[in-house]
Amino acid sequence: xxxxxxxxxxxxxxxxxxxxxxxxxxxxxxxxxxxxxxxxxxxxxxxxxxxxxxxxxxxxxxxxxxxxxxxxxxxxxxxxxxxxxxxxxxxxxxxxxxxxxxxxxxxxxxxxx
Amino acid sequence: xxxxxxxxxxxxxxxxxxxxxxxxxxxxxxxxxxxxxxxxxxxxxxxxxxxxxxxxxxxxxxxxxxxxxxxxxxxxxxxxxxxxxxxxxxxxxxxxxxxxxxxxxxxxxxxxxxxxxxxxxxxxxxxxxxxxxxxxxxxxxxxxxxxxxxxxxxxxxxxxxxxxxxxxxxxxxxxxxxxxxxxxxxxxxxxxxxxxxxxxxxxxxxxxxxxxxxxxxxxxxxxxxxxxxxxxxxxxxxxxxxxxxxxxxxxxxxxxxxxxxxxxxxxxxxxxxxxxxxxxxxxxxxxxxxxxxxxxxxxxxxxxxxxxxxxxxxxxxxxxxxxxxxxxxxxxxxxxxxxxxxxxxxxxxxxxxxxxxxxxxxxxxxxxxxxxxxxxxxxxxxxxxxxxxxxxxxxxxxxxxxxxxxxxxxxxxxxxxxxxxxxxxxxxxxxxxxxxxxxxxxxxxxxxxxxxxxxxxxxxxxxxxxxxxxxxxxxxxx
Numbered sequence: 001x002x003x004x005x006x007x008x009x010x011x012x013x014x015x016x017x018x019x020x021x022x023x024x025x026x027x028x029x030x031x032x033x034x035x036x037x038x039x040x041x042x043x044x045x046x047x048x049x050x051x052x053x054x055x056x057x058x059x060x061x062x063x064x065x066x067x068x069x070x071x072x073x074x075x076x077x078x079x080x081x082x083x084x085x086x087x088x089x090x091x092x093x094x095x096x097x098x099x100x101x102x103x104x105x106x107x108x109x110x111x112x113x
Numbered sequence: 114x115x116x117x118x119x120x121x122x123x124x125x126x127x128x129x130x131x132x133x134x135x136x137x138x139x140x141x142x143x144x145x146x147x148x149x150x151x152x153x154x155x156x157x158x159x160x161x162x163x164x165x166x167x168x169x170x171x172x173x174x175x176x177x178x179x180x181x182x183x184x185x186x187x188x189x190x191x192x193x194x195x196x197x198x199x200x201x202x203x204x205x206x207x208x209x210x211x212x213x214x215x216x217x218x219x220x221x222x223x224x225x226x227x228x229x230x231x232x233x234x235x236x237x238x239x240x241x242x243x244x245x246x247x248x249x250x251x252x253x254x255x256x257x258x259x260x261x262x263x264x265x266x267x268x269x270x271x272x273x274x275x276x277x278x279x280x281x282x283x284x285x286x287x288x289x290x291x292x293x294x295x296x297x298x299x300x301x302x303x304x305x306x307x308x309x310x311x312x313x314x315x316x317x318x319x320x321x322x323x324x325x326x327x328x329x330x331x332x333x334x335x336x337x338x339x340x341x342x343x344x345x346x347x348x349x350x351x352x353x354x355x356x357x358x359x360x361x362x363x364x365x366x367x368x369x370x371x372x373x374x375x376x377x378x379x380x381x382x383x384x385x386x387x388x389x390x391x392x393x394x395x396x397x398x399x400x401x402x403x404x405x406x407x408x409x410x411x412x413x414x415x416x417x418x419x420x421x422x423x424x425x426x427x428x429x430x431x432x433x434x435x436x437x438x439x440x441x442x443x444x445x446x447x448x449x450x451x452x453x454x455x456x457x458x459x460x461x462x463x464x465x466x467x468x469x470x471x472x473x474x475x476x477x478x479x480x481x482x483x484x485x486x487x488x489x490x491x492x493x494x495x496x497x498x499x500x501x502x503x504x505x506x507x508x509x510x511x512x513x514x515x516x517x518x519x520x521x522x523x524x525x526x527x528x529x530x531x532x533x534x535x536x537x538x539x540x541x542x543x544x545x546x547x548x549x550x551x552x553x554x555x556x557x558x559x560x561x562x563x564x565x566x567x568x569x570x571x572x573x574x575x576x577x578x579x580x581x582x583x584x585x586x587x588x589x590x591x
Contacts, residue, residue: 018471026470030426031433031447032463033455046468048526049418050481056415056488057480066486067493069318070304070542070567071348090211096440103435108446 018047117183117277117331121224124182127171131164131182135226138184142229142275150250151260151269153189154197155229160184163226170224178224180338185220186270186279189230190237191322192311193217200313201235201245201263204432204439204457214311215343216280216322223338228276231266235459236429237287237315239263240531243522244461251518252295254557254588258515261291261531264325268295271325278335279325284316285417286510286535288323289547293510293560296549296588298332298577299325301535303567304542305350307336308343316424317348319417319539329548329578333357336570350568357571365579366399368572369503375410376508376534376562383553388509391550391561394583395507395576405503409495413536416488418529419472419481420540425462426469432457464525493541500566505576509534510560514553534562544570546577551585558588 023043027034034042088101097104123129139157146152167177187193190200192210199205217227234244242250242265250265252258253273260269264281268291271279281288283301292299300323307322314320324335337358343349372392377385396402434440434453441452458466472481499506511531521528538545544567547560561580565573 022471023467026467026474027463029474030430030466030470031451031454032458032466033451034463042464042467045464045525046471049468049529050471052526053415053419053481053485056412056419056484059412059484059488059491061484061487061491064487064490064494066483067489068486069348070493070540071350073348076347086211091436094208094211094437096434096438105435105446106442106444106449 018043018050115277116328117180117326118334120183120277121179121181124167124171124224125176129182131167131226132161134182135160135164135184135228138228138276141273145273146275148251148256149253149269149273150248151186151231151266151273151275152229153199153201153232153247153266156196156227159196160226160228163221167224167226178222179334180220180278181224183225183278184228184276185225186229186231186267186276187217187227188233188264188267188279188281190233190282190313191217191280192313193227193230197230198313199247200237201233201247202457202459202462203246204453206439208438210311212311215308215345216339217311219339219341225278231264231270231279233266234263235462236313236425237263237282237284238425238461238465240286240290240528241521242266242291243518244459246459249518252515254296255515257517258557259294259518261294261511261515263287265291267325268292268297268299271295271297271327277327277331280322281325282312282315282320282322283539284319284421285539286532288325289535289545289560289562290511290531292325292547294515294558296558297325297327298329298546298548298581299323300332300336300546300573301538301544302336302340302570303350303544305348306352306544306568306570307339308341308346308349310343310345314428316421317428318424319421329574329581330358330361332546333361333574340570352568355570357574360571361574361578363575364398365395365576368400368505368576370395370400370402370576371405371499371503371506372402373405373407373506373508375407376506379533380509380512381514381553384509384511384513384559387550387559388507388561391580391583392507395579398579398583400576400579403503405499405506407495407499407506409491410537412488413492413540414529414533416485416492417532417536417540418468419485420489422465422469423472423482424469426466426473429462429466461525489540492537496537496541496543496566504565504572506564508562508564510547510562514555514557514559538564543567544573546573548577548580549584549587550580552588556588
């Protein structure tokens with residue numbers, strides 16, 4: 001299984017050996033900031049959950065296809081006809097900041113404001 | 114408050130006014146919900162306005178529909194246009210959706226009255242409703258105990274007699290487990306039977322909306338109103354509108370019931386005893402009961418706690434402080450995203466987002482996520498083998514009766530174990546129902562679970578009705 005391959009970021013071991021740096025890494029990917037205490041707590045808790053999942057990781061299921069969805073999902077096409085949609089003013093009214101009928105956000109990356 | 118069917122019949126005939134029924138429900142909530150906290154928002158004015166419209170329709174000689182004047186409690190992850198929809202989260206506090214969920218539209222079209230939005234574990238992640246950012250709900254049978262979760266508010270609202278009907282969502286047991294702990298009927302339909310349009314997404318391949326009710330008959334009545342094809346949900350089935358209410362009293366002679374130790378053995382002895390008594394009740398009603406092993410179910414829990422967090426980590430990426438909900442300002446967009454999510458999500462949601470992100474990350478995807486998806490195939494094939502020899506399966510819903518508030522909040526894995534009996538049906542997309550059956554040694558309600566193959570809701574409700582009819586007297590008035 002490719003799960004034993006060296007992943008692309010710094011880790012201290014393979015599956016089941018979740019490290020503090022793994023937790024910091026995934027929190028960063030998920031745009032979550034953690035305190036040191038939270039890193040400790042989540043590392044211990046996620047290790048417990050992943051240890052429980054070791055029963056699944058140990059099964060030889062190479063003969064089975066992965067199942068992403070309970071229904072056989074197929075692509076469906078429809079005529080491209082205009083339909084009623086959400087009211088723009090109502091949608092924008094829910095946004096934290098808007099400008100000229102658009103969602104306003106702080107500057108992105110290092111571009112000038 | 115009497116049952117939904119009786120209320121609707123009385124309102125349709127003009128014997129009772131929808132306003133009177135609604136005022137009664139609002140008074141019951143006002144009298145006791147300060148203690149229980151089933152509702153996050155009571156829609157008093159809107160409910161009375163709806164009731165008046167129904168009474169006006171009756172006065173004009175029109176039929177307001179099969180749920181005329183019946184109050185319904187809506188889990189707060191169902192979008193209600195212009196009305197608060199928080200998902201139990203600070204990140205959506207104050208948000209007012211610009212549209213109604215399809216199920217909310219169907220309820221209104223059937224004459225039902227949305228009485229309020231109910232408390233839930235944040236983003237439906239939890240089994241006790243203690244993960245709500247707005248404080249826990251208490252079990253109406255014993256306020257020191259949890260109501261279960263994540264749809265604990267809707268379950269408690271029905272159990273307390275505030276409303277005859279409630280709506281919840283079930284991703285890994287979030288309707289059936291609280292139904293069991295609160296002593297009401299809770300049912301998860303076949304995946305795709307009920308539109309998810311306007312249900313705030315948790316794990317999209319597992320989520321399904323379903324009914325809570327005080328009786329099997331009322332649950333079938335509500336299911337029949339909701340099970341419709343919806344072009345707004347790409348996974349909505351074109352299976353037509355079932356009529357499960359018509360056959361709910363047809364009995365179970367000849368029905369083959371598989372008593373499944375794999376859905377019983379890990380449970381407390383008092384819970385297990387009730388399941389075996391329910392099997393005897395079905396046998397007495399004419400069903401063929403045989404024991405059937407499905408050992409693959411044991412792997413469902415681990416697979417679920419990889420698949421559901423993986424899907425959640427993707428679905429919850431949308432809470433970025435841009436289009437709706439909370440924003441915590443910062444100098445650039447990425448810092449704003451991080452500050453918003455860090456402040457807006459509670460610990461369980463963060464835990465699952467990180468778990469899912471990890472399971473999907475390079476190097477671990479095959480070991481965890483893809484492997485869990487293969488387990489899903491294994492569970493589906495195991496169901497198929499079982500259903501070659503039986504029509505339905507019978508087991509427990511939850512491993513124990515309601516546990517004490519605070520008991521499991523610091524031990525996520527212990528909390529996750531609550532879902533061990535309910536998860537297989539979510540993985541397979543099959544319908545299942547929890548029916549109250551007696552009580553545990555602590556006097557609190559026990560639920561037994563019936564599982565059926567995809568689209569077999571009519572059979573499911575028939576068997577559920579037979580279990581209900583054979584059950585000991587319900588646990589004393591909540």
